[in-house]
Amino acid sequence: MPTVTPQQDSDRATRLGELREAVRRFVETHAIPSEDPALxxxxxxxxxVTRGLQARAREAGIYAPHLPREHGGLGLNWSERAQVLEEAGRSFLGAPALNCAPPDQPNMINLLQQGTPAQQQKYLMPLIRGEIRSCFAMTEPAPGAGSDPGMLRTVAERVNGNWVLNGHKWFISGAVGAAFAIVLARTDDGATMFLVDAGNPGYRLVRNIAGMDGYQIGGHGEILLERCVVPDDAVLGLPGKGFDYAQARLEPARLSHCMRFIGRASRAMEIAQRYAAQRDSFGQRLCELQQIQAMVADSHIDLHASRLMVRDCAMRMDAGEPVKHESAMTKVFVSEAVWRVADRAVQIMGAQGISDDTPVSMIQRELRPFRIYDGASELHRATLARRIFKSGMRP
Incomplete structure (x- = not known):
């Protein structure tokens, strides 16, 4: 491995600082002004709206920070992405504008790592260019897969040289308007990923499931797979490796969520601080009340601790270390910390905090599901504890 000189380190840090400032300017100038409660x-x-913002992001040279340069991205490592995705995450539209929002971002990872050249040409390249969107179809109605992917009930069987899929998926983020889905299904070899075009006659989008969150590109869809026939080359990677591939996408996806939502929570607290600095109540400014001061201080503590955990996990990933344990701890802590920050912002602002006059209310509604996305906090805690007891890990 070539040695990196102090000057090269300094130059890279300078470029990262300039990129971070460019992303912040873009978010403040283009993404935030495009937000609208009706949207x-x-x-x-x-x-x-997103397609228009993506064109502007390309012009600004900040597009696709998560992708290698040879695929049109910025080639950032995880430590660098932590800073850039936080800035993008300040706006509901920031990450979609940079084309680094889920589910397309982790789907790109799967296609980069497991896709054949033909699959990459058909699915990955249009995805990178922002010409199409995708979704990842794993979650199913009870008694199917949810927090426990081992309960997967969608099946794929070999029939006359093809695969025939049958199953029921729901809460599939990005499904409305997606050009294709990465579908997880059971086969005789085990769980397998399939690339299924949305125009396949056996693939049907039933509805968009309304939820408390907002600005979810492609909503949360319910999908039926009924005698859905796909060819052999629709298999993504190897048959039977679906759970392995799903796990490989989850750890970076969790960390990316943390990065973006730290930015969102920071923005909520900034708005609340400005409100408290200007609002008079009972003869004094809100910011002079100790209870308000405590909420602001606790929020800064939560955000600082969240950034440190994300930074540590990112550095380990850059070093090629396994982060199953660390990413789970980071996801649990950050998902709960950013919720606390947004909740305090709402409380500080009172009636304004629960209105659509500011983005704070929507930020809180969006952050609440993060404790469920990519594994509920309770599941991660149970898994962490089992691993700790099994290995005798010391605190």
Whole structure:
């Protein structure tokens, strides 16, 4: 491995600082002004607005920070992405504008790592260019897969040289308007990933499931797979390796969520601080009340601790170390910390905090599901504890 000189380190740090400032300017100048409460649940209009912002992001040279340069990205490592994704995450539209929002971001990882050249040409390259969107179809109605992927009930069987998929998926983020889905299904070899075009006659989008969050590109869809026939080359990677591939995408996906949502929570607290510094109550400014001061201080503590955990996990990933344990701890802590920050911001602002006059209310609604996304906090805690007891790990 070539030696990196102090000057090269300094130059890279300078470029990262300039990139971070460029992303912040873009978010403040383009992404935040494009936000609109009426846009939050309009998936068709969201697509249109996002495509326009992506064109501007390309012009600004900040597009696709997570992708290698040879694929049109910025080639950032995980430690660098932590800073850039936090800035993008300040706006509901920031990450989609940079084309580094889920589910497309982790789907790109799967296609980069497991896709054949033909699959990459058909699915990955249009995805990178922002010409199409995708979704990842794993979650199923009870008694199917949810927090426990081992309960997977969607099946794929070999029939006349093809695969025939049958199953029921729901809460599939990004499904409305997606050009294709990465579908997880059971086969005789084990769980397997399939690339399924949305135009396949056996693939049907039933509905968009309305939820408390907003600005979810492509909503949360319910999908039926009924005698859905796909060819052999629809298999992504190797048959039977689906759970391994799903796990490989989850750790970076969790960390990316943490990065983006730290930015969102920081913005909520900034708005609350400005409010407290200007609002008079009972003869004094809110910011002079100790209870308000405590909420602000606790929020800064939560955000600082969240950044440190993300930074540690990112450095380990850059070093090629396994982070199953660390990413789970980071996801649990950060998902709960950013919720506390947003909740305090709402409390500080009172009636304004629960209105759509500011983005604070929507930020809180968006952050609440993060304690469920990518594994619920309770599941991670149980898994962490089992691993700790099994290995005799010391605190």
């Amino acid at each position: 939050a649940h309009d998936v068709v209009r969201l697509d249109r």
